[in-house]
Structures are given as C-alpha cells and as structure tokens.
Amino acid sequence: MLTFTAQTPLDDLGNGLKQCSGILSDGTAAKQLDYAAGAFGQLLKHPHPVQNRVVAGEFEFTVGNDVFIVIAGESVTIPANTPSGCFCLVSGRLWEISA
DSSP: OOOEEESSOOEEEETTEEEEEEEETTSOEEEEEEEOTTOEEEEEOOSSOEEEEEEEEEEEEEETTEEEEEETTOEEEEOTTOOEEEEEEEEEEEEEEEO
C-alpha cells in the first residue's frame, strides 16, 4: 500500500482546497490535495500525463469531453495536454501523480 510523505507545508488555496507536495513510498513525486465537499479543481492542461488517485471521498472528473465519477481506491489517468478538472461530491483527498 502506498503512503504519502509531505515535503512542504499544507497550503490553504481557498475555496475548500488545500495542497502540499511530497513523495510516495515508492519514490514517486506527488501532490496531495484535500477538497471540501463542493470544492472544484479548475479546468487545466498538463504538458505530461497525470494520474489522480482518490484516497478518500468521491469526485466527478471531467477529462476532455468525458465525465467520470471516481471514488476512494480508484484512479483516473489524464493524457498530456488534455483539459481536465474535478468537482468534489464528498469531501476527500487526491494524490496527483505525474505519470
């Protein structure tokens, strides 16, 4: 089972969203994002693929033109340069992992 170790303080970004950077137990760099119910991650594009692993809660992800409901224990992989964002349905936590 992967674990996350923070390397930066938890930063309150406002609007129910907090994040910190760190490393997973397998050595992979990641961000941990804590969402309050009703908070959302703005639509954006990454120049590289990104895997979002839901650690807790329930999220609605928009990836390109597709919409997915993702719950704790599940992941969604976003291809490079694809618009994506999420809406938190049940307060929770994501790990954002650069693939």
